[in-house]
Amino acid sequence: MKTTCPLLALLATLATLALTFVFAAPGLRGVERPNIIFLLADDLAAGAVGYSGNPDVITPHLDRLAQEGVRFLNHYDTTAICMASRSTVMTGLYEYRHGANFSHGDLERRFLETAYPARLRQAGYYTGFAGKIGFELHGEKFAALAAFFDEWAGGPGQTFYETAKNPGIARYAEQYPHCSRAYGAWAQDFLKTARRRGKPFCLSISFKAPHLPFTPDPADLKLYAGKTLARPPNYGVAKGAHLSPQARSSRAANQYREWITDFPGSAEKYYALVTGIDTAVGMIRTELTAQGLDQNTVIIFTSDNGYNAGAHGFGDKVLPYEEASRAPLIIFDPRLPAASQGRVCAAVTGNIDLAATLCAVAGAPAPAGTDGKNLLPLVADPAGTVRDFLPLFNFWGTASAQSMAIVTRDWKYIYWYYGEGMQPTEELFHLTLDRYEMSNVAADPRHSAVLANLRGHYDTQLAQLTRDRVAGHGYENYPVLFSRTIPWDQKAALVRTLQTLPNAGEGEASPTPKAKRPSRR
Helix, strand or coil: CCCCCHHHHHHHHHHHHHHHHHHCCCCCCCCCCCEEEEEEECCCCCCCCHHHCCCCCCCHHHHHHHHHCEEEEEEECCECCHHHHHHHHHHCCCHHHHCCECCCECECHHHHCCCHHHHHHHCCCEEEEEEECCCCECCCCHHHHHHHCCEEEEECCCCCCEHHHCHHHHHHCCCCCEHHHHHHHHHHHHHHHHHHHCCCEEEEEECCCCCCCCCCCHHHHHHHCCCCCCCCCCECHHHHCCCCCCHHHCHHHHCCCHHHHCHHHHHHHHHHHHHHHHHHHHHHHHHHHHCCCHHHEEEEEEECCCCCCCECCCCCCCCCCHHHHECCEEEECCCCCHHHCCEEEEEEEECCHHHHHHHHHHCCCCCCCCCCCCCHHHHHCCCCCCCCCEEEEECCCCHHHCEEEEECCCEEEEEECCCCCCCCEEEEEECCCCCCCCCCCCCCHHHHHHHHHHHHHHHHHHHHHHHHCCCCCCCCCHHHHCCCCCCHHHCHHHHHHHHCCCCCCCCCCCCCCHHHCCCCC
16 A cells, blocks of 8 residues: 555555444454455456446446446456356456366366355355356366355356246246346346345356347447447557457457447447346346345446457457456445445456455355455555466467567556567557557567566466466466476477367357357367
């Protein structure tokens, strides 16, 4: 926590201690533990919400949540793809430690047994989950996940936008044929049950929206009829010509071309899906008030990754650039004083932090060996910090587009190791001056000290990956592949192992449950 005034430092410390006492006092008599609602969108970019300054997207309920809570400007998903990111959210572990991602395998039971839902349930919380969970347990049927929650309406694979096709919420199909509002209705019923139980609760809603296929509720799509939607300043293939050839070999550059061929049509449907989430958030908050739970329920809203939406000519996510890796994050606590509402935090945070934070809200132990940080001190003092840097990874998909990166509050460093027909490439972006990443300054001697510092952070993280990677999930060669000093001719043979992993090219687009497609292992 940085401050130069002793009085301000004392006040900030006291505020943090007071907030910690409020959150971590479940064992004290007479202290009511807070309820928790954790809301996770799918493929929602940090800039695709109204409160971010985007005038085109309609999100009044999320805007209100941001105005009443603390919003985080530099929140990143350490792996920008759903299966890995959602496993990280649950466990508080980097992907290379839990091992769950397409082509790397399913989540091992031992990791879910110490994840945030299990921790909170052990602490006496009544738990519920609805929506796309995004992973399965290794060697077990999908149904095995239900036992980890008191109430369960999770779905396999990508789930469906049509409510009737999702068994857990199918009973809402007549009134709410689109799943976003149906998840809001399921949440309302959960809140009624939880109130009768008389226990603190943790409700997790994992929306399908705004993931492909872009199939919004017609009621939301009507809101965008006739609107002219602005393209971002870095929109289009020409605005990505300065980036590494490795990035331009990714599926984000070569698939999902609807963002380039039909930006207006893609954007209006994407934004309409976001508006559907927003409506569900409004339904949940309305029910909180109706049940008298609104004054003691902490709400956390975020996404499993961002989305490129045509930036630099990319669709999809996966890449470490801002649009794909940065996501929204709001933490709202109604018990905080009015002076703490509507504040903005610029500290670097990540999806690895959410499990530790959810546990801290409940006063429960964090997942064992977590890589994440408790963000509650930043809720008390948004000017503080919890880390100097955060690593970003892509261990999946096209071998030439896999990479590791380091992001700080002001800078981002990316190392692209692949060298067949390309030169291994370093990228350095000054985020405070160049948020749209239009100028790679890695070769600029004026920034040599910054480059050296971020290289040091990179090497530190690579050493941690080397030491802590999970066995049996295909991460064994990354300490060599991602090395900045080992030459390409010593890496080339190892790349073939990435290209021959089972289902190495499997993507996310299909909504078909796993049972109806080839095994990932």
